[in-house]
Structure formats: structure tokens, C-alpha cells
Amino acid sequence: MFTIKSDHGLSEAGYDKIIKWARNILPEGNRLKENLYAAKSMMKPLGLGYQKINMCPNFCMLYYFENVELIECMTCGYSPNKPRTGRGKTLVAYKKLRYYPITPRLQRLFMSIGIVEHMTWHQSHDAVDGVMVHPFDGEACKHFNSVHPHFSVESRNVSLGLCINGFNPFRSFAAPYSCWLVIITVYNLPPGMCMRPEFMFLSTIIPGPNSPSWNIDVYL
Numbered sequence: 001m002f003t004i005k006s007d008h009g010l011s012e013a014g015y016d017k018i019i020k021w022a023r024n025i026l027p028e029g030n031r032l033k034e035n036l037y038a039a040k041s042m043m044k045p046l047g048l049g050y051q052k053i054n055m056c057p058n059f060c061m062l063y064y065f066e067n068v069e070l071i072e073c074m075t076c077g078y079s080p081n082k083p084r085t086g087r088g089k090t091l092v093a094y095k096k097l098r099y100y101p102i103t104p105r106l107q108r109l110f111m112s113i114g115i116v117e118h119m120t121w122h123q124s125h126d127a128v129d130g131v132m133v134h135p136f137d138g139e140a141c142k143h144f145n146s147v148h149p150h151f152s153v154e155s156r157n158v159s160l161g162l163c164i165n166g167f168n169p170f171r172s173f174a175a176p177y178s179c180w181l182v183i184i185t186v187y188n189l190p191p192g193m194c195m196r197p198e199f200m201f202l203s204t205i206i207p208g209p210n211s212p213s214w215n216i217d218v219y220l
Helices: 004-007 012-026 036-046 104-113 139-147 213-218
Strands: 053-054 095-099 160-167 178-185 200-206
Touching: 004 036, 012 036
Parallel strands: none
Antiparallel strands: 053 095, 095 200, 160 178, 178 200
């Protein structure tokens, strides 16, 4: 049900109504979670959540690790939080970076019987000279392997591709807004798998409304 909600953009209210209907026609004592909140709580232990990280409104820095307690940007001196409007109000950041840790997702590739056998394909497939059917057949990857033999000798080491794309989530040119996504692709997998949506992992969401431009390195 949660997958259907995600695939079709179903609202929370719509999800809860469908769940209520489904619970009424299922036998008593069924274990279908009663609403979206309960479903999320059940999936939280899977460890596939995300972190919210405060960022400088001017794209200068992240308030992360040793900088998490700073009250102003080290570059421009701008505060990361909006002014308080009353006593006891919780601080609200101007901008928050959404980071989806990649390590748990990679670990799950090796935990799946149907996928783990493909995680060494990039080194085990029969390459034809002059024919490139996979990024590992290219000169760039061959050069990397020659420079870092300690990495390439273990075929289970994970090689990743990184793609960055900005778009307007509101689909309106009247109010320009640029939101940037960082997508991670697993190049260990064969061509028919590595470009499928289920193996392209959303790693980071950099909020707008403006493009980070060259400062995007701060978030990468």
C-alpha cells in the first residue's frame, strides 16, 4: 500500500481512507496498519530514513558534525535560523538539506540473494575490445583501476556514479524555483539493472529557490 501511495502521489487522507476500507473487508485480527503514521513507524527500523541538516541560506556551509552548534555562517556571518517570533518558540532554519545515507542501501544489495550475484558483474563479464557496453569498459574506469589496484582487486567493492539534476518542483515558470537532486547509481550491476529506478538511489535534496551554482561542492 505504501508503494502504491508513493508511485501515484496519493495524499495522506486518501491513503488512510483506503486503509480504513481495506480493514473493514479483511478478517478480524488482521495486522494491516491503521493509518499512514503507523505504517511509517513500522518501516522506520529498516534504517532507510533521512537526515535533516541545517544549511547557510547563501549556500556557504552546512551546520554538520563539528559545526552543528554554530549560530552564524563562518563565511558570510548569516544566521541559519529565522528570527524568533515569540518566547519559547522552536528555532526554524531558513534551509534544510535532506540527506539519505547511502551505506544502508548498499548493504541491502548484498543482503538480497537475487541481487548479490550481480554485484561482481562489472569485472566478470566478457569485454570486447573496442566495444563499450558498460562504464567499466571505458578508458576512465580502466585508468582508475590501474591507479588504485588495491580497490579494483576486490570485485565486491562498490563503484558509484553520481548525477546531479535541478528542476522546478512546482512546474510553474511564473514562480521560478530550483530544487537539486543528487542521484547515486551502482556501476557494479549489469547495464540492464544499473539504470533501473530501483537501483538509482536518491542521496541528497538541495532546496531552492535559487541554484547553489558552484557552491554545490559544499553539499557533495
